[in-house]
Amino acid sequence: xxxxxxxxxxxxxxxxxxxxxxxxxxxxxxxxxxxxxxxxxxxxxxxxxxxxxxxxxxxxxxxxxxxxxxxxxxxxxxxxxxxxxxxxxxxxxxxxxxxxxxxxxxxxxxxxxxxxxxxxxxxxxxxxxxxxxxxxxxxxxxxxxxx
Numbered sequence: 001x002x003x004x005x006x007x008x009x010x011x012x013x014x015x016x017x018x019x020x021x022x023x024x025x026x027x028x029x030x031x032x033x034x035x036x037x038x039x040x041x042x043x044x045x046x047x048x049x050x051x052x053x054x055x056x057x058x059x060x061x062x063x064x065x066x067x068x069x070x071x072x073x074x075x076x077x078x079x080x081x082x083x084x085x086x087x088x089x090x091x092x093x094x095x096x097x098x099x100x101x102x103x104x105x106x107x108x109x110x111x112x113x114x115x116x117x118x119x120x121x122x123x124x125x126x127x128x129x130x131x132x133x134x135x136x137x138x139x140x141x142x143x144x145x146x147x
Contacts, residue, residue, distance in 0.1 A: 007065050007078045010058065011045075015082065015103070016091060018047035018055040023096050030098035035106045036116075038075055045075070052110060076105060076114055083117045092119055 015034070022031050033050035043065075046057040067074050083103060086092065092101055099121050105114040 004065070004068075004074055004078055006063070007060075007074065008082050010060075010063050010065060011075075011078055012082045012085065014045065014047060014056055014058050015086060019091065019094065019097070021055045022049055023094060030096055032098040032101055034101075034103045035110060036075070036079065036103065037106050037108065037110075038072060039108075040071065048106075048110075072105070072113070076116065079103070079105070079116045087117070087119070 018034060019031075031049050034055075035048040035050070035052070037046045037048065038044075039046065043060045044057055045060065047055045049055055099119060101117075101119045103116045104112045105116055106112055
């Protein structure tokens with residue numbers, strides 16, 4: 001997929017700002033999930049904490065973001081690249097981030113459309129790799145069992 005550098009830059013700063021907003025208002029609580037909601041009607045991305053409290057909303061049109069094909073697919077792809085960078089920069093190693101920690105793409109009802117990242121103390125899974133690996137492991141186990 002073609003890289004949308006403007007979208008990636010915007011997502012990176014929005015994720016960082018969302019976590020900073022949570023950290024600044026943190027009164028001893030921890031965040032375990034960060035939800036990203038794409039509103040197609042007003043072309044916005046809204047970031048929520050795990051209590052479904054809005055942390056940040058950005059209008060994509062105001063930031064000159066143009067999608068080539070499928071907006072959700074492009075957001076998912078750009079998020080994956082950005083989240084890998086943020087993990088390498090240790091952006092999720094904050095005292096108010098509870099592990100396991102996930103970043104999820106959700107719909108308006110907070111139904112998870114895609115798990116973008118899963119971080120535990122000793123596990124990091126990006127782009128739904130957790131479930132793909134688990135499925136493969138279970139298939140291998142079942143095949144061995146049937147032999």
